[in-house]
Amino acid sequence: MNFETAAVHAGSIKDSTGATHAPVYQSASFAYEKAGEIESVFQGKKFGYVYSRISNPTVTAFELRMNALEGGIGAIATSSGMSAIATTAFTLAENGSEIVASKSLFGGTYLFFKEIMESSGVKVIYADFNSVDDIEKSISERTRFLFLESISNPKLEIYDLKKISETARKYNLPLVVDNTVTTPYLWRAKDLGADIIIHSATKYITGNGTAVGGVLIDTGNYKWNSHPSTKIKSQLGKAGPFAFIAAARSKVYQHLGFAPAPQNVFFHQLGLETLALRMERHCSNALKLAEFFKEQPGIKSVNYPGLNDNRYRQTGLRQFGDRYGGLLTVELDCREKCFDLIDNLKYAKNLANIGDTKTLIIHPESTIYSNCGDDEKSNAGVNSRLLRISVGIEYINDIIEDFSSALEKI
Numbered sequence: 001m002n003f004e005t006a007a008v009h010a011g012s013i014k015d016s017t018g019a020t021h022a023p024v025y026q027s028a029s030f031a032y033e034k035a036g037e038i039e040s041v042f043q044g045k046k047f048g049y050v051y052s053r054i055s056n057p058t059v060t061a062f063e064l065r066m067n068a069l070e071g072g073i074g075a076i077a078t079s080s081g082m083s084a085i086a087t088t089a090f091t092l093a094e095n096g097s098e099i100v101a102s103k104s105l106f107g108g109t110y111l112f113f114k115e116i117m118e119s120s121g122v123k124v125i126y127a128d129f130n131s132v133d134d135i136e137k138s139i140s141e142r143t144r145f146l147f148l149e150s151i152s153n154p155k156l157e158i159y160d161l162k163k164i165s166e167t168a169r170k171y172n173l174p175l176v177v178d179n180t181v182t183t184p185y186l187w188r189a190k191d192l193g194a195d196i197i198i199h200s201a202t203k204y205i206t207g208n209g210t211a212v213g214g215v216l217i218d219t220g221n222y223k224w225n226s227h228p229s230t231k232i233k234s235q236l237g238k239a240g241p242f243a244f245i246a247a248a249r250s251k252v253y254q255h256l257g258f259a260p261a262p263q264n265v266f267f268h269q270l271g272l273e274t275l276a277l278r279m280e281r282h283c284s285n286a287l288k289l290a291e292f293f294k295e296q297p298g299i300k301s302v303n304y305p306g307l308n309d310n311r312y313r314q315t316g317l318r319q320f321g322d323r324y325g326g327l328l329t330v331e332l333d334c335r336e337k338c339f340d341l342i343d344n345l346k347y348a349k350n351l352a353n354i355g356d357t358k359t360l361i362i363h364p365e366s367t368i369y370s371n372c373g374d375d376e377k378s379n380a381g382v383n384s385r386l387l388r389i390s391v392g393i394e395y396i397n398d399i400i401e402d403f404s405s406a407l408e409k410i
């Protein structure tokens with residue numbers, strides 16, 4: 001199936017009613033007629049649903065569709081993007097392990113590594129993922145995986161995934177890619193060597209800011225029989241090539257209670273159907289807005305990977321087919337100008353989210369990164385003069401007009 005078709009049809013549930021959407025199975029548990037039957041399900045001898053903390057049919061439908069879109073061998077939907085990252089990290093790493101992560105990360109991911117993984121005895125080493133040398137220098141025999149973002153949020157760096165996955169292969173390490181900002185529509189990260197793909201489904205997948213959620217997908221590229229994780233080793237006999245997904249679900253996700261609410265997953269699934277259309281518009285709108293900002297004297301710099309002079313344009317062109325996502329950042333003279341600009345906007349919403357149909361704006365330094373030190377901010381590309389904009393799917397001239405009149409007032 002082609003992408004647009006799979007986004008609408010893949011993994012559709014067929015039931016006796018002919019419903020065209022997977023129903024919301026708002027049920028905590030699932031009953032069986034016979035004691036022997038539930039015994040078989042519990043022991044994994046027979047497929048079935050038991051308890052929605054482990055799995056739920058509404059959630060399965062979304063997992064099947066996301067799995068199809070990423071070309072995976074298995075997926076797990078989670079209560080948030082953060083719990084998808086946490087499930088992955090706790091499945092691969094344990095006390096004494098190390099993770100090699102990109103220096104340029106989403107603030108929530110960075111704080112999770114710092115405040116949760118570090119206190120679980122896992123050391124996170126931050127490397128410049130623009131440099132394979134720097135990655136190699138950070139790898140040790142304790143490294144359990146490499147972690148990067150497809151387009152880093154908010155610094156908007158784009159790395160050569162094929163090169164990095166070759167490095168991961170060389171050291172026999174799984175490569176985990178947070179694909180939130182690009183989605184499977186802009187590229188199939190699996191084909192360039194990604195092993196685990198993570199999404200915050202809150203963002204472009206759902207697309208309208210209705211529900212927080214996440215998903216992780218095993219692309220099937222990595223052969224788990226050589227990975228040192230004890231959780232994965234325990235599943236190899238039973239699950240073979242699916243040992244990562246089996247370990248993630250039965251050894252982490254179900255214990256930590258990371259299952260999403262079925263109602264939220266219904267919103268993800270609904271949004272997913274129009275992902276292709278929305279992403280085209282997000283990308284073309286973002287490029288037009290970035291070009292407009294280029295001409296504004298009040299804007300000191302514009303960072304958008306689709307601009308001709310951007311360092312990452314060639315990599316983006318090659319990997320994402322001349323589309324560069326819906327995020328851009330601008331720098332103004334000072335923090336006060338940033339605040340004034342926000343205060344004078346009519347349509348763009350001042351909030352902490354991305355990937356909405358509506359244009360969103362935030363001053364990251366005073367919000368998402370307010371608890372971070374100077375080094376942490378600088379790794380994330382954040383300073384007091386920076387604004388992040390998630391360009392929506394509105395008629396672009398209205399958005400340009402909104403920014404144009406706000407700029408005139410400050």
Ligand SMILES: *Cc1c(COP(=O)(O)O)cnc(C)c1O
Pocket residue numbers: 080081082083106108109149153178180181199200201202203212213214354
């Ligand atoms: C938002 C975001 C996350 C976290 O997802 P939540 O759904 O908010 O938990 C992770 N990675 C990136 C790149 C994000 O933008």
